Amino acid sequence: MKNLVIVESPAKAKTIEKFLGPDFKVMSSYGHIRDLRKKDFSIDIDADFTPDYEIPAEKKDLVRQLKSAAKSAETVWLASDEDREGEAIAWHLYEVLELKPENTRRIVFHEITKPAIMKAIENPRPIDINLVNAQQARRVLDRIVGFELSPVLWRKIRPSLSAGRVQSVAVRLICEREKEIEAFSPEPYFRVNAMMEADGRALKADLPERFRTEEEALGFLESCAQADFTVADVNVKPLKRSPQPPYTTSTLQQDAHRRLGFSVNQTMMTAQKLYEDGKITYMRTDSLNLSELAMKDIAETITSRMGKEYLKPRHYHTRSKGAQEAHEAIRPTYISNSTVDGDDRERRLYELIWRRTMASQMADAQIEKTQADIEVSTGAERFRAEGEVVKFDGFLRVYRPEDGEAGQSMLPPLAAGQRLEAQEITAVQRFTLAPPRFTEATLVKKMEDLGIGRPSTYAPTISTIQSRDYVVRGEKEGEPRLYRMLSLKDGKVSGTALSENTGSEKGKLVPTDVGMVVNEFLTRYFPDILDFNFTARIEEKFDEIAEGGLGWQKEITDFYGSFHPEIDRINSLRMEHKVGERVLGTDPKSGRPVSVKICRFGPAVQIGEATDEEKPRFASLHKDQSISTITLEEALKLFDLPRKIGQHEGKDMVAGVGRFGPYIRYDGMFVSIPKDMAPETISLDEAVKLVADKREKEAQKLIKEFAELPGIQVLNGRFGPYIAFKPDGAKKTVNYKIPKGTEASSLTAADVKEIMEKQDAAPKKPARRAAKAKK
DNA sequence: CAGTGAGCGAGCTTCCGCTTGACTT
Numbered sequence: 121m122k123n124l125v126i127v128e129s130p131a132k133a134k135t136i137e138k139f140l141g142p143d144f145k146v147m148s149s150y151g152h153i154r155d156l157r158k159k160d161f162s163i164d165i166d167a168d169f170t171p172d173y174e175i176p177a178e179k180k181d182l183v184r185q186l187k188s189a190a191k192s193a194e195t196v197w198l199a200s201d202e203d204r205e206g207e208a209i210a211w212h213l214y215e216v217l218e219l220k221p222e223n224t225r226r227i228v229f230h231e232i233t234k235p236a237i238m239k240a241i242e243n244p245r246p247i248d249i250n251l252v253n254a255q256q257a258r259r260v261l262d263r264i265v266g267f268e269l270s271p272v273l274w275r276k277i278r279p280s281l282s283a284g285r286v287q288s289v290a291v292r293l294i295c296e297r298e299k300e301i302e303a304f305s306p307e308p309y310f311r312v313n314a315m316m317e318a319d320g321r322a323l324k325a326d327l328p329e330r331f332r333t334e335e336e337a338l339g340f341l342e343s344c345a346q347a348d349f350t351v352a353d354v355n356v357k358p359l360k361r362s363p364q365p366p367y368t369t370s371t372l373q374q375d376a377h378r379r380l381g382f383s384v385n386q387t388m389m390t391a392q393k394l395y396e397d398g399k400i401t402y403m404r405t406d407s408l409n410l411s412e413l414a415m416k417d418i419a420e421t422i423t424s425r426m427g428k429e430y431l432k433p434r435h436y437h438t439r440s441k442g443a444q445e446a447h448e449a450i451r452p453t454y455i456s457n458s459t460v461d462g463d464d465r466e467r468r469l470y471e472l473i474w475r476r477t478m479a480s481q482m483a484d485a486q487i488e489k490t491q492a493d494i495e496v497s498t499g500a501e502r503f504r505a506e507g508e509v510v511k512f513d514g515f516l517r518v519y520r521p522e523d524g525e526a527g528q529s530m531l532p533p534l535a536a537g538q539r540l541e542a543q544e545i546t547a548v549q550r551f552t553l554a555p556p557r558f559t560e561a562t563l564v565k566k567m568e569d570l571g572i573g574r575p576s577t578y579a580p581t582i583s584t585i586q587s588r589d590y591v592v593r594g595e596k597e598g599e600p601r602l603y604r605m606l607s608l609k610d611g612k613v614s615g616t617a618l619s620e621n622t623g624s625e626k627g628k629l630v631p632t633d634v635g636m637v638v639n640e641f642l643t644r645y646f647p648d649i650l651d652f653n654f655t656a657r658i659e660e661k662f663d664e665i666a667e668g669g670l671g672w673q674k675e676i677t678d679f680y681g682s683f684h685p686e687i688d689r690i691n692s693l694r695m696e697h698k699v700g701e702r703v704l705g706t707d708p709k710s711g712r713p714v715s716v717k718i719c720r721f722g723p724a725v726q727i728g729e730a731t732d733e734e735k736p737r738f739a740s741l742h743k744d745q746s747i748s749t750i751t752l753e754e755a756l757k758l759f760d761l762p763r764k765i766g767q768h769e770g771k772d773m774v775a776g777v778g779r780f781g782p783y784i785r786y787d788g789m790f791v792s793i794p795k796d797m798a799p800e801t802i803s804l805d806e807a808v809k810l811v812a813d814k815r816e817k818e819a820q821k822l823i824k825e826f827a828e829l830p831g832i833q834v835l836n837g838r839f840g841p842y843i844a845f846k847p848d849g850a851k852k853t854v855n856y857k858i859p860k861g862t863e864a865s866s867l868t869a870a871d872v873k874e875i876m877e878k879q880d881a882a883p884k885k886p887a888r889r890a891a892k893a894k895k
Numbered sequence: 896c897a898g899t900g901a902g903c904g905a906g907c908t909t910c911c912g913c914t915t916g917a918c919t920t
Contacts, residue, residue, distance in 0.1 A: 266910020
């Protein structure tokens with residue numbers, strides 16, 4: 121083999137191989153091939169922070185293949201991305217594959233086009249060890265922060281918690297926003313608008329002033345009853361609107377959320393599919409750049425479809441902090457395809473990308489904005505009517521901005537001095553708005569603004585803070601709120617009370633008690649790490665390392681020198697109360713103190729102290745309760761459960777609330793209590809019925825068992841029939857799936873045995889680190 | 896969420912950034 125080219129992504133490898141011809145074999149590293157060992161700290165502090173790298177098990181096979189390919193190649197071309205991580209990947213490849221300097225070349229290209237790649241091949245350079253060292257500094261710092269901070273949380277708050285340079289700041293943003301919302305009290309005001317008529321044509325006008333009270337609003341409406349309305353002046357001015365740049369990961373996530381209702385994860389999965397199918401360019405990017413070739417194609421498409429007056433080639437420059445711009449912006453690979461095959465999501469996301477890309481190279485929209493002020497004869501206030509006429513649609517032809525005034529209607533022709541007829545004037549009560557909770561997409565935007573996280577980590581970070589129980593996607597619908605509406609029609613003012621929904625948390629990111637407590641703790645004791653500018657500041661240091669002006673170990677030594685003593689200090693602090701603990705008062709029955717805090721299994725109430733003679737009693741908070749708001753009464757009420765409802769056939773019937781919600785316990789079995797009943801009030805009769813229903817269901821559950829296979833049952837489960845096996849004396853059952861197309865009721869003992877053996881022999885898939893890992 | 900409802904206590908948990916798997920029970 122003559123040439124081996126190694127890139128990071130297999131989809132990229134496939135494309136490049138086509139450009140390069142038969143003398144080149146192109147393989148992929150699938151990202152990093154080596155990292156710090158997963159479990160241990162893996163940094164030798166005493167040996168100048170020497171990292172202990174390993175090839176993860178799942179990469180061993182790949183590395184073997186790369187190594188043998190490299191051995192038989194005359195020249196190896198390391199073509200990983202041109203950024204810090206890419207340079208490190210090249211270096212790790214060089215080391216691990218034991219490459220030789222004389223036949224190794226490092227090349228880079230920002231766009232996957234034949235000329236760009238040919239040019240790269242003609243301009244190889246050595247591996248930039250300074251850039252590699254900047255990556256090592258980044259990697260080592262993140263490990264130090266994460267692996268020293270997290271254990272502090274285990275000791276002081278709860279096991280298995282996590283903290284890190286990125287996730288902890290993300291949680292902080294959400295917690296602080298929540299505190300702003302809690303501290304906010306909405307102020308009512310009245311907003312007035314009018315439906316008017318000019319020579320038989322309707323127009324809408326608003327009053328720029330707001331009224332603070334209903335009395336003031338009423339007074340104004342009443343004064344309007346006798347008033348004349350006259351156009352005072354009409355102001356027409358041209359307005360230019362320009363398109364937005366093409367998508368990056370972050371803006372695509374935001375726009376797909378707003379316009380298509382996609383979660384950040386959905387967007388990334390869909391984009392990944394489009395990328396693998398060769399329909400769009402790489403989807404994890406912070407670059408606004410379009411290749412010359414793409415610009416040319418887009419220009420041609422615009423010209424041929426819409427005419428050259430719609431074309432305006434534009435180059436965009438990124439403003440985002442820490443952008444590394446190793447790729448292009450996200451764009452269609454072939455702009456002439458305005459749609460693609462695929463499922464619904466793929467088609468919609470593609471179309472969005474196509475529109476935004478096209479628009480980014482199109483002419484400004486020319487708009488004529490008309491503004492008319494309307495005098496009220498009885499007072500100084502003036503109504504204002506606004507209208508827009510699009511003189512030339514430009515980029516609006518393919519992409520409409522979501523927010524903003526686009527779409528305002530036209531006004532009928534108006535002239536100064538013209539009299540208008542008021543049809544109806546209404547004053548509607550509104551309320552000042554608290555700052556909005558973050559959605560996944562707006563959190564990503566904020567993180568990008570702060571330079572925290574990278575395109576490849578936005579979606580995973582959002583998953584992490586949710587799987588750690590720091591943050592949940594809100595489910596509360598909000599509450600109805602009454603508001604007043606006053607209306608002036610036919611000379612009479614009438615008032616109505618209306619209701620609207622407010623405070624909905626649906627789909628918004630809401631901090632949990634654990635999230636709040638962890639955030640309070642970290643911001644108090646580690647303010648430097650939690651500072652919104654921490655990442656930006658160390659990025660400057662990493663840049664210096666990359667430029668060769670600073671040794672990476674020196675930088676890490678400095679950081680560790682100030683960070684680690686703080687860890688020791690906080691660990692040794694003896695705290696009288698647990699972090700986040702709130703003392704509610706005393707239990708009137710026992711006279712012992714009552715407090716709420718984060719316990720091993722989450723937020724809980726505790727009566728008494730561990731040092732007391734009698735052991736403390738515990739009760740978990742309900743899902744809708746919070747450490748910060750629960751009262752003593754509510755807390756004590758939690759100890760009313762589990763409650764003995766009575767006896768049935770000589771056995772106790774007990775109601776309680778567990779990890780999976782309200783339940784009835786009877787004769788060693790548990791039955792969930794449905795939503796329309798409560799454990800506090802459920803009657804013995806109701807409970808008996810629930811138990812009977814469950815027993816009946818249980819009876820239907822068993823499809824088959826076999827005398828010769830003890831402990832094995834064929835059962836009817838939530839997802840259909842399955843085989844359950846409980847080894848003798850074991851606590852847990854092991855389940856096996858029944859192959860598709862097999863009738864469960866006709867299974868024989870031999871069939872079952874065979875299914876089980878087959879699945880036992882099948883290789884287990886590597887454990888996924890997901891939310892399921894929790895107990 | 897293929898069963899379930901803490902507390903014993905040994906041993907475990909944890910970071911960020913590159914990449915895609917093989918699954919839909």
